[in-house]
Amino acid sequence: MSHPLYIAFIWHQHQPLYKSPGSGVSLSPSQQYRLPWVRLHGTKDYLDLVLLLERYPKLHQTVNLVPSLILQLEDYIAGTAFDPYLTASLTPDEQLTQQQREFIIQHFFDANHHTLIDPHPRYAELYQQRQEKGQAWCLANWELPDYGDLLAWHNLAWIDPLFWDDPEIATWLKQGRNFTLSDRQRIYSKQREILSRIIPQHRKMQEAGQLEVTTTPYTHPILPLLADTNSGRVAVPNMTLPKQRFQWSEDIPRHLRKAWNFYKDRFGQIPRGLWPSEQSVSPAILPDIINQGYKWICSDEAVLGWTLKHFFHRDGAGNVQQPELLYRPYRLQTAEGDLSIVFRDHRLSDLIGFTYSAMPAKKAAADLVGHLQAIAKMQRESQSEEPWLVTIALDGENCWEFYPEDGKPFLEALYQSLSDEPHLKLVTVSEFLEEFPATATIPGGQLHSGSWVDGSFTTWIGDPAKNRAWDYLTEARVMLASHPEATEENNPEAWEALYAAEGSDWFWWFGAGHSSNQDAIFDGLFREHLFGIYKALNEPVPPYLKQPVEVHEAQTNHTPQGFIHPVIDGKGDEQDWDKAGRIEIGGARGTMHNSSVIQRLWYGVDHLNFYVRLDFKGGVAPGRDFPAELNLLWFYPEKTMVNSPVPLADLPDAAPLNYHFHHLLEVNLLTQSIQFREAGDNYQWHPRFSRAQVALNSCLELAVPWADLQVPPDYPLRLILVLADEGRFCNYLPENALIPIEVP
Incomplete structure (x- = not known):
């Protein structure tokens, strides 16, 4: 029996908790959110992805929605969430303070200028002034209409092109300049309107069978490191670990249970799949996942390679050799029961995430379909009795900022080609597992402890700044444990602050490897969540939490921090080379x-x-x-x-x-x-x-x-x-x- 090549796309939608727990750091009640990314990505990336898919009913996919993202979407929809960007946008031009003006000039161009700024002449004009004449010149020379237009365009540019046919949005895009406070208020209302459609649309498509929605541990913590920070040494035996060993495995079932109950409440059914934060897995976390009732998880090909002691070589065209090892589900066997696991094709996932944005849309789509057709041919030639499943799993929000029109032309070309190709069939992971349960087995204790980054945890632990953050977290966790009367029922503030501080994102940005225009804000947010634990327990806050975890200065010499796609024009665009x-x-x-x-x-x-x-x-x-x-x-x-x-x-x-x-x-x-x-x-x-x-x-x-x-x-x-x-x-x-x- 010949099978089509089954393909499981899994899009991971996640934002950390930008909401300040009221930690004593100077934040007014109207600015309880420190960063705007839930609101902006919400208007640009979450709804359009599934609306586009809905136009191609033959194609089934999986979307992972992290609880910490949904919680924040709900705050914005309710009108109770205000971040500094939004507060500035809704402030009358003449009432903008000097501090706000400096903030606007510095941060309201935080976007890929090729795709989000340059296509809009007025936004591009203001951007060029800042780039060529400098921030000080803008502060001295800009007049109120300049600020008003920048405030409007920062919000307009993040509205997905799929919605540009909306009469109001079309009017604003045509207007271009001379935006009033009333215009900006209406743009904000339009943002909330788009946000309010995200969860209902996912629920509707899941009930129709085209979509599977999965979840993640509550605030996106790295479960293996919560179980034991020493797991960092599985992949890197000589890793320098934090001074104090973090071992709070009892937090794992809490994160899993909260995600489970949260999902049931929002989607009217129980979740089947779990996206482990950062695709990080270890033998220690499997029993809790199984006991909570999850049926399958996903991880990276590097984790499978370490587990099987097999390196996945690729040929000159980039196709995996011995594909039958990667393109199949496995069954993890433990004393508590079994759990299915799929492993993503790292290269195909990265091509979408980091490379196809630099190619013409149709050529990029044809390249991906070509890779899948080559895999389908290998499957036919192998005469395998079992079907193959190619898992393509990646961040579903950040990559589109680098695609023209937010990836709409690429996805349309890709989805049309996949709809027309009879030998390729897109499925949800649960659909595939229900029809073709995993037959290959891996003893649970043999599973490698690692993540989607190089099969290790070095992105989150081992660096001096990352380790310092772990030590701060350990001290706060010990303090909470010393208050047995502080239960989740009678002191939810302490526990919510802990869950937020255990999220993976803070450790991602600390130390070497990753940097952004908001490193200092991420640093402050992490410490605010720790502040919240002490405050909720009426304990004095350690003095070290009032100082940054690290000094945030521009690095001099450093290795590449990610893929780059510079335009070769001899001008050295700073955004093009910022990860070089x-x-x-x-x-x-x-x-x-x-x-x-x-x-x-x-x-x-x-x-x-x-x-x-x-x-x-x-x-x-x-x-x-x-x-x-x-x-x-x-x-x-x-x-x-x-x-x-x-x-x-x-x-x-x-x-x-x-x-x-x-x-x-x-x-x-x-x-x-x-x-x-x-x-x-x-x-x-x-x-x-x-x-x-x-x-x-x-x-x-x-x-x-x-x-x-x-x-x-x-x-x-x-x-x-x-x-x-x-x-x-x-x-x-x-x-x-x-x-x-x-x-x-």
């Missing part, structure tokens, strides 16, 4: 120190290209102030291939310049032309075709396609940049090192 790796050159010792013409080097990747950017000292020119030839040389560690020495005269015999390399890209900085070469026998270099892009304006930007380098996914390589003058070596960067690159 960065190496300071100008202040370093050595060959570059004397002139400091090149001040910093940026580098990063997506699934299509490798990117490099060089920032120069102002007013300098290639050929006059620094060499006009730039050579990029790629070194492939631990791979047997033909390599050749750098083909330059006067090259010092010192590492890493005396290494042998496999690929060479020569860039003429005067003409912005390129030559690409590959090493051959007898130390020869042979010309090859390249689709690399180069642009030199205020900086140098380069994009080199992975297809040029012909390396498979999940492969390490190293890079060095060498400057030359008419074929003679001048200097190189970074100094005394190679840039480490991991192919996605």
Whole structure:
């Protein structure tokens, strides 16, 4: 019997608790929410995703709605939630304080400007003024209509294009400028109207059978770390752990039960699936999940790989080798009973999350469908009696900010193609498991302890700042335990504050790895939730909670913090490169120190290209102030291939310049032309075709396609940049090192 290829999309919709528990930090009652993301993502990302799906009734999907998100949506719908952004938006222009004006100029452009700001001329005009003339100039020169328009556009731009045919919204978009307080009040009313449709629409589509709605532990905590912070050492044995071991496994059934009851109340039925926060799992948490009644969970292919002691290699096209191991559900066996688990295809999920936004919509959709068709072909060739299930699971809100029109053209093209393809069938996870129960088994104790990030917990523990936050949480939890009279029934404030502080998001932003324009606010919110525990217990607040967990300064040197998709125009757009790796050159010792013409080097990747950017000292020119030839040389560690020495005269015999390399890209900085070469026998270099892009304006930007380098996914390589003058070596960067690159 031949089966179609079954595909389970799972969209994860989550926001942490931005609501302050009234902790004593100076917040007025009208500003009990510190950040606006529930309201803004609510108008842009949650409703349109399922409304679009409803147009394609053959396609079934799963959406995960975190309780902490739904709670906050309900506050906004009721009109009781006010964040500083909303309060400013509803303030008469002439009553804006100096502090509010500074806040507006700094934060009301917190959006991807390519997709949310540039398409709207007035919003783009104000953005360019701030970027080109600076915040101080705006503060000194902007008049009331400028503030009024910015307040309106910050809210309008986050309304999903699916709703632009609404007569009122269409009128505002056409109006463009000279927005009044009355206009902004109506925009706010429209936001609440959209928010009020989210849960009813999900409930309606679930009852119709097209959608499965799942849930997450109450405030999105990492359950394995609540059970025991020492679980961080399963994947990283030498991890530096917090001073105090956090072991409060009794909190796990509380989070699971609260999510279960919350779901029953909102959706009129019991949940079947559980999205473990950050797809983090461990043997210790399985009994509580089973005992609460959940039937299935999901995690990442890296967790499966660790569990089976099998690394999932991919071919040159990015398709998994031994796909039959990944594309099937498993049954976790424990003394308390069994639990089904599915593991997502990490690469396909990341393509939607991080790469397809940089491609034309139809081409991106065709690429994803092509991957699925290739998997379907492998399934047919395997002559498997059991059907395959490809799980594509990812964040369902943040990625769309980077897609034109919030992803609407991409999703429409994708859904139409999937509807027309007879060999591909989209299902909810429960639908598949009911028809094809898992036959492959994994002993519960064999399950790896890890998350969707590298199969480890390093994103949330192990860094000094993250560990400090865990120690603060431990102290607060011990304090709560010392008050046995403070039960959830008679002191709910203490317990709600604890649940909020146990959420994963605070630890995500602490320390190295991730950064945003609101790091200090996340830091403050975490401490406010801890404040709330002590306040509810009438205990003195430890002095350390009145200081930030870490100092929030701009980092200098750092490794890449995520995928990037820069526009190669030589202008160095700050948003395009904000997640790139960065190496300071100008202040370093050595060959570059004397002139400091090149001040910093940026580098990063997506699934299509490798990117490099060089920032120069102002007013300098290639050929006059620094060499006009730039050579990029790629070194492939631990791979047997033909390599050749750098083909330059006067090259010092010192590492890493005396290494042998496999690929060479020569860039003429005067003409912005390129030559690409590959090493051959007898130390020869042979010309090859390249689709690399180069642009030199205020900086140098380069994009080199992975297809040029012909390396498979999940492969390490190293890079060095060498400057030359008419074929003679001048200097190189970074100094005394190679840039480490991991192919996605």
